[in-house]
Amino acid sequence: MALMLALVACGSTPEPAADATTGQLLDWATEQAAEGALGEATTGYRRVLQRDSLEATALLGLAQIYKLQERDGPADLYRRRAFHVHYAEGLAWAAKDVPDSALMALENAARIMPLHPLAHLRLGELKMAAGQTASAIENFERAVEANPRFAESLITLGQAYAASDRLTDATAAFERAIDANINALEAYLGLGRIFDGQQEWAAAADHFSKALLINPQSEPALRGLDRARAHL
Numbered sequence: 001m002a003l004m005l006a007l008v009a010c011g012s013t014p015e016p017a018a019d020a021t022t023g024q025l026l027d028w029a030t031e032q033a034a035e036g037a038l039g040e041a042t043t044g045y046r047r048v049l050q051r052d053s054l055e056a057t058a059l060l061g062l063a064q065i066y067k068l069q070e071r072d073g074p075a076d077l078y079r080r081r082a083f084h085v086h087y088a089e090g091l092a093w094a095a096k097d098v099p100d101s102a103l104m105a106l107e108n109a110a111r112i113m114p115l116h117p118l119a120h121l122r123l124g125e126l127k128m129a130a131g132q133t134a135s136a137i138e139n140f141e142r143a144v145e146a147n148p149r150f151a152e153s154l155i156t157l158g159q160a161y162a163a164s165d166r167l168t169d170a171t172a173a174f175e176r177a178i179d180a181n182i183n184a185l186e187a188y189l190g191l192g193r194i195f196d197g198q199q200e201w202a203a204a205a206d207h208f209s210k211a212l213l214i215n216p217q218s219e220p221a222l223r224g225l226d227r228a229r230a231h232l
Helices: 002-011 022-034 038-051 056-068 072-095 099-112 117-129 133-146 151-163 167-180 185-197 201-214 219-230
Strands: none
Touching: 022 038, 022 056, 038 056, 056 072, 072 099, 072 117, 099 117, 117 133, 117 151, 133 151, 151 167, 151 185, 167 185, 185 201, 185 219, 201 219
């Protein structure tokens, strides 16, 4: 038994000194977690967060440790913090028009919380802007799966379907958006455009009129209603 304890002691890496780099601390904490030394790993990750409270690797490391300890509350808290760090980073890169970095950050966020709609939604928007419509639709569909009552995802999915001439799917998505939010202006506009394109003028006029009840100044709704009425 004494020999076994000695071997374990020799095999464990000493805690990094006070002047260790953040990278060294993260490597040590991750190594300790892999060896099952959760207390030491927690210490390492917390030392990192004392330096930078938004260090996503440390946040996620603590989330995984708490999950192993069946402490669901703290695990969820740190996982959400890690998600929001990557999500905010993705938005920042997108605002700077650096799409590759934005995609990488948002994909990290989506991996951390696959059932959160926002990362999937923003990923889809970036891909639509890049002309990757099919891939964008996959992200929009994941966003809807994550929260079927989130009107923004349904509207964006409907618009992507419409851009791909999947008009039946687009109609269903817009109708679901209205069911989720009766004031979903863009859903009424989307349906109005679909019916306009199909020359179903009465249905187009009806939906543009409903859009104007929500926003009487909506230029697309005013133009659409004028066009539909001209054909009635």
